[in-house]
Amino acid sequence: MSDQRNEAPARADYAHFLPIGTRWMDNDVYGHVNNVVYYSYFDTVVNQFLISRGVLDFAHGEVIGLVVETGCRYFASLSFPDPVTAGLRVARLGNSSVRYEVALFRADEARAAAAGFFVHVYVNRHSRRPTLLPDNLRRVLETLVV
Incomplete structure (x- = not known):
């Protein structure tokens, strides 16, 4: 039996895709995209x-x-100039x-190099109190939804 926590998600499991170009400055001293940059990619998509x-x-x-x-799990390194x-x-x-769940795929690979998530709580801009999702956003x- 496979351990799904350790298996990189498949491209086919996602509904929307956005190409993101890596930048020279994304790499760290170890020669791969720094972990903090992955979160920037998540936010971008x-x-x-x-x-x-x-x-x-x-x-x-x-x-x-x-x-x-x-949160984020890393399965393989990404590096500049990889297309992501x-x-x-x-x-x-x-x-x-x-x-939201996001996976980052190198080039045309079928399995993710990294997979993560973040949770948004939607709030009123002024009171910062949680509010119902607007109908258009929910739609x-x-x-x-998977």
């Missing part, structure tokens, strides 16, 4: 998806998402929170 679907107005929207939890594709899915869609996120 989620926010690109939300902005491109018209459901995130980060400058003026009444409802914003705050990150309350993150971020895969995105939603694992849990609650009343005011969303668990868009439902397309990513």
Whole structure:
């Protein structure tokens, strides 16, 4: 029996994809993309998806998402100049929170080099209190639910 915690996720398990170019500055002294940069890639694919679907107005929207939890597992190194594709899915869609899962794939590889998650709690911009997901946001996120 395989241990799914140690098996890199498959590309086919994700609903949305975004190519992300690695940069020279992403590498650390060990010659691979530094762990903190992976989180930047996660943030990029989620926010690109939300902005491109018209459901995130980060400058003026009444409802914003705050990150309350993150995690990442590493299966293989990424390095500049590797082309990377971020895969995105939603694992849990609650009343005011969303668990996004992201996998990073080198070039056209079928298995992820890294897989992680973060949880957004959606809050009122001014009070910072949790609020129900707006209907338009919920509809868009439902397309990513696995």
